[in-house]
Amino acid sequence: MGAVKTKRMPRAVREQQMLDAAVQIFGQRGYMAASMDEIAELAGVSKPLVYLYLNSKEDLFTACIRREAKALVEAVRAGVRPDVSADRQLWEGLGAFFAHTARTPDAWAVLHLQARTHGEPFASEVAAMREEIVAFVTQLILAAAREAHRDPDLPEREVAGLAEALVGAAESLAAWANATPGVTARQAAATMMNFAWAGLGDLMAGRPWSPPEERAGTQAEERAGTQVE
Amino acid sequence: MGAVKTKRMPRAVREQQMLDAAVQIFGQRGYMAASMDEIAELAGVSKPLVYLYLNSKEDLFTACIRREAKALVEAVRAGVRPDVSADRQLWEGLGAFFAHTARTPDAWAVLHLQARTHGEPFASEVAAMREEIVAFVTQLILAAAREAHRDPDLPEREVAGLAEALVGAAESLAAWANATPGVTARQAAATMMNFAWAGLGDLMAGRPWSPPEERAGTQAEERAGTQVE
Amino acid sequence: MGAVKTKRMPRAVREQQMLDAAVQIFGQRGYMAASMDEIAELAGVSKPLVYLYLNSKEDLFTACIRREAKALVEAVRAGVRPDVSADRQLWEGLGAFFAHTARTPDAWAVLHLQARTHGEPFASEVAAMREEIVAFVTQLILAAAREAHRDPDLPEREVAGLAEALVGAAESLAAWANATPGVTARQAAATMMNFAWAGLGDLMAGRPWSPPEERAGTQAEERAGTQVE
Amino acid sequence: MGAVKTKRMPRAVREQQMLDAAVQIFGQRGYMAASMDEIAELAGVSKPLVYLYLNSKEDLFTACIRREAKALVEAVRAGVRPDVSADRQLWEGLGAFFAHTARTPDAWAVLHLQARTHGEPFASEVAAMREEIVAFVTQLILAAAREAHRDPDLPEREVAGLAEALVGAAESLAAWANATPGVTARQAAATMMNFAWAGLGDLMAGRPWSPPEERAGTQAEERAGTQVE
DNA sequence: GATGAATGAGCATTCATTCAT
DNA sequence: CATGAATGAATGCTCATTCAT
Numbered sequence: 001m002g003a004v005k006t007k008r009m010p011r012a013v014r015e016q017q018m019l020d021a022a023v024q025i026f027g028q029r030g031y032m033a034a035s036m037d038e039i040a041e042l043a044g045v046s047k048p049l050v051y052l053y054l055n056s057k058e059d060l061f062t063a064c065i066r067r068e069a070k071a072l073v074e075a076v077r078a079g080v081r082p083d084v085s086a087d088r089q090l091w092e093g094l095g096a097f098f099a100h101t102a103r104t105p106d107a108w109a110v111l112h113l114q115a116r117t118h119g120e121p122f123a124s125e126v127a128a129m130r131e132e133i134v135a136f137v138t139q140l141i142l143a144a145a146r147e148a149h150r151d152p153d154l155p156e157r158e159v160a161g162l163a164e165a166l167v168g169a170a171e172s173l174a175a176w177a178n179a180t181p182g183v184t185a186r187q188a189a190a191t192m193m194n195f196a197w198a199g200l201g202d203l204m205a206g207r208p209w210s211p212p213e214e215r216a217g218t219q220a221e222e223r224a225g226t227q228v229e
Numbered sequence: 230m231g232a233v234k235t236k237r238m239p240r241a242v243r244e245q246q247m248l249d250a251a252v253q254i255f256g257q258r259g260y261m262a263a264s265m266d267e268i269a270e271l272a273g274v275s276k277p278l279v280y281l282y283l284n285s286k287e288d289l290f291t292a293c294i295r296r297e298a299k300a301l302v303e304a305v306r307a308g309v310r311p312d313v314s315a316d317r318q319l320w321e322g323l324g325a326f327f328a329h330t331a332r333t334p335d336a337w338a339v340l341h342l343q344a345r346t347h348g349e350p351f352a353s354e355v356a357a358m359r360e361e362i363v364a365f366v367t368q369l370i371l372a373a374a375r376e377a378h379r380d381p382d383l384p385e386r387e388v389a390g391l392a393e394a395l396v397g398a399a400e401s402l403a404a405w406a407n408a409t410p411g412v413t414a415r416q417a418a419a420t421m422m423n424f425a426w427a428g429l430g431d432l433m434a435g436r437p438w439s440p441p442e443e444r445a446g447t448q449a450e451e452r453a454g455t456q457v458e
Numbered sequence: 459m460g461a462v463k464t465k466r467m468p469r470a471v472r473e474q475q476m477l478d479a480a481v482q483i484f485g486q487r488g489y490m491a492a493s494m495d496e497i498a499e500l501a502g503v504s505k506p507l508v509y510l511y512l513n514s515k516e517d518l519f520t521a522c523i524r525r526e527a528k529a530l531v532e533a534v535r536a537g538v539r540p541d542v543s544a545d546r547q548l549w550e551g552l553g554a555f556f557a558h559t560a561r562t563p564d565a566w567a568v569l570h571l572q573a574r575t576h577g578e579p580f581a582s583e584v585a586a587m588r589e590e591i592v593a594f595v596t597q598l599i600l601a602a603a604r605e606a607h608r609d610p611d612l613p614e615r616e617v618a619g620l621a622e623a624l625v626g627a628a629e630s631l632a633a634w635a636n637a638t639p640g641v642t643a644r645q646a647a648a649t650m651m652n653f654a655w656a657g658l659g660d661l662m663a664g665r666p667w668s669p670p671e672e673r674a675g676t677q678a679e680e681r682a683g684t685q686v687e
Numbered sequence: 688m689g690a691v692k693t694k695r696m697p698r699a700v701r702e703q704q705m706l707d708a709a710v711q712i713f714g715q716r717g718y719m720a721a722s723m724d725e726i727a728e729l730a731g732v733s734k735p736l737v738y739l740y741l742n743s744k745e746d747l748f749t750a751c752i753r754r755e756a757k758a759l760v761e762a763v764r765a766g767v768r769p770d771v772s773a774d775r776q777l778w779e780g781l782g783a784f785f786a787h788t789a790r791t792p793d794a795w796a797v798l799h800l801q802a803r804t805h806g807e808p809f810a811s812e813v814a815a816m817r818e819e820i821v822a823f824v825t826q827l828i829l830a831a832a833r834e835a836h837r838d839p840d841l842p843e844r845e846v847a848g849l850a851e852a853l854v855g856a857a858e859s860l861a862a863w864a865n866a867t868p869g870v871t872a873r874q875a876a877a878t879m880m881n882f883a884w885a886g887l888g889d890l891m892a893g894r895p896w897s898p899p900e901e902r903a904g905t906q907a908e909e910r911a912g913t914q915v916e
Numbered sequence: 917g918a919t920g921a922a923t924g925a926g927c928a929t930t931c932a933t934t935c936a937t
Numbered sequence: 938c939a940t941g942a943a944t945g946a947a948t949g950c951t952c953a954t955t956c957a958t
């Protein structure tokens with residue numbers, strides 16, 4: 001299971017192996033229950049080497065958070081074409097998000113569960129990433145308002161709240177989709193669009209949001225490496 | 230801050246004191262980082278008494294989850310009048326929810342963060358409560374469809390996904406509202422209704438969801454002891 | 459299993475119930491693993507009452523040892539008629555001993571295993587009983603020498619060693635007989651007589667010790683309440 | 688009294704030091720009363736190292752039992768020449784046994800008292816050793832019967848009982864000899880031979896068992912490293 | 917006389933972390 | 938570079954024992 005014990009790897013490679021192992025253990029056992037012994041063993045290195053490269057359990061965990069946060073943000077970014085309409089951008093971003101979290105469940109557990117649950121250096125680390133995503137969504141909402149040729153008479157805080165709610169809904173749906181067999185990233189994204197864009201009111205009135213036609217979408221998702229359905 | 234050290238209390242009272250202390254410590258430190266010593270000290274009793282009454286750290290944590298889950302569900306229930314329209318019920322429920330989580334932030338941390346992060350006996354404990362709420366929301370969505378005179382042609386799983394997303398959005402917004410000074414429970418509930426009921430699309434088109442007039446709502450909220458705005 | 463909870467018993471009776479429970483628990487769990495809680499529960503009384511009557515765990519254990527040591531010595535005494543020949547007295551005493559230990563295995567565990575294993579106040583307590591029995595056996599050996607019309611040219615210490623060995627052999631055989639299904643007290647006593655009286659040399663040469671005829675023996679054993687075969 | 692605090696020893700050496708300390712503490716305090724703190728201190732190491740090498744108190748105790756059981760059996764084996772007569776082999780074995788138990792009283796306490804008193808995994812561990820010795824004695828008895836040109840008409844269980852009694856007598860005499868100043872291993876062995884081989888009957892009739900002449904015996908005992916008289 | 921309430925003290929066990937080689 | 942050897946500091950848990958009622 002662990003990395004094959006190979007001698008004399010460059011430091012950067014060794015560090016990535018350690019982070020791989022750490023993300024797996026932290027994601028599965030939790031931050032406190034994870035032991036440095038287990039991580040070192042899974043990484044195929046001795047414990048003192050882990051300390052030499054990553055200083056402490058705290059620093060190691062922080063490094064995990066940073067690496068996985070960056071990977072997630074990049075995956076979402078790569079899934080979105082900046083030149084399409086706002087709702088389309090949201091649709092693409094959600095697809096990339098659900099695809100990435102489904103592909104790396106341990107990393108998602110680290111970011112979504114562990115980092116937020118264990119207090120201070122970590123919570124703000126992941127909060128930074130989250131704010132980046134929330135800001136992206138905020139821009140989308142404002143862009144949508146512009147597209148509708150309306151000055152958004154929504155106060156800034158209201159927009160922030162909407163973005164916050166949207167991201168929270170997506171996070172919850174990611175956990176639900178991963179736990180519910182047969183739900184694909186694409187379906188999860190569609191549910192999100194119906195919920196957030198059309199709204200329950202429209203939905204009940206028979207006006208769901210409709211996903212754009214297939215061809216173009218496929219390109220974008222493949223660029224992002226997603227596997228939407 | 231801790232309970233005043235009063236001697237010789239009946240068991241039921243002492244148990245509640247212990248649970249109070251435990252919720253506070255678990256909520257602030259996290260399950261694993263919380264020490265039974267600290268909990269006992271904050272409760273103003275000796276450690277053996279905690280074990281005599283609550284058996285183990287696991288059982289203590291479970292008791293916290295159960296008590297707070299019950300309290301939360303009851304707070305939401307008490308805030309909702311069953312004879313009003315679906316959107317109105319949702320509005321009232323959200324108000325009660327945000328008010329309760331703002332009033333008991335440690336309890337909310339236990340339920341939302343700690344219980345879900347620390348694996349099995351606990352996750353399913355809180356999952357039970359969550360399902361109760363999701364089921365309530367699901368009923369509201371179906372009721373809304375009936376009110377709109379439409380047979381919901383949404384597949385069952387889609388409705389489940391929508392309810393999941395709605396609850397997740399509310400959960401996220403609760404954390405955001407608690408962390409953002411000046412955001413009241415009432416405002417959070419309004420944001421949620423705009424987001425979930427009207428939808429971003431309607432919102433951008435200038436059709437926000439509008440909260441019902443004051444008088445009736447106030448009654449309901451006062452019954453629940455909430456402090457919406 | 460525990461004594462039926464009856465109110466207002468005279469102190470002497472309550473004490474015996476506590477000792478009964480204590481012997482059972484001490485015999486089965488061992489001195490240290492036995493908890494005062496369990497003993498009090500099995501005795502059907504509250505823990506403070508146990509302390510009121512018997513002071514401490516040490517005193518309670520000592521009281522158990524004294525009571526059971528006395529009972530064992532009396533059972534052996536009652537099984538021996540003082541007016542018969544030395545080998546016959548030994549035979550009767552062994553029969554009574556094996557019968558008693560088989561009848562009260564928890565008490566035997568307390569005396570033979572627990573009391574000797576847990577250091578000072580206890581070891582000397584049971585050593586006193588043991589010396590009484592060793593002295594009895596020593597007298598038998600000297601009586602046998604007189605019956606053989608020989609001044610025992612054995613030094614006193616040699617006789618003490620022989621008695622010690624005999625008692626030790628009997629103790630071992632008691633454990634073995636209790637653990638080996640189908641071995642009766644009578645058979646164990648016969649084995650001991652062959653071993654100790656005739657000796658392996660005689661035995662191998664075809665000269666076993668032969669137990670006396672039945673009728674007289676029965677009387678003695680019934681007096682002692684034994685069940686030798 | 689404890690090992691000199693020397694740093695950085697190879698694991699095998701440290702393990703033996705720990706076992707030395709553990710045997711001493713277990714033998715003197717008893718299994719349950721012995722604390723891992725005390726053992727670690729006496730061994731001159733920290734507690735975590737004891738756990739790193741020996742896993743748990745239970746495993747540590749088991750390791751003690753195994754090491755000392757092996758040592759005892761080997762001491763007896765080394766003291767017996769297999770080509771001499773049965774009674775002579777018994778004499779030599781008893782001498783080696785008494786010499787070994789006198790030399791290592793804590794180890795003997797562990798095997799004879801502690802291991803048997805604290806239930807299962809331990810009891811069967813020492814029972815295995817004891818059965819080895821009982822089997823050896825059983826063979827001696829059968830060999831003696833052959834030497835006397837008699838088919839042993841003794842039933843198998845009778846022989847087992849005799850062997851059990853003999854071993855029990857020896858065990859008791861070992862405790863007695865250790866506790867009685869001035870009794871040598873040789874004297875204890877002689878008492879055992881008189882008791883078990885000649886039998887009290889022969890002894891009283893003036894026919895004691897006589898130890899073999901000195902020269903040959905001395906050799907054997909020296910081989911075993913015993914100090915018989 | 918009898919008991920529910922309460923605790924001081926200790927114990928096995930684990931873990932992040934550091935040297936000496 | 939890499940590691941076997943080693944530990945200080947907690948932590949969950951238990952138990953004999955005692956009051957106040």
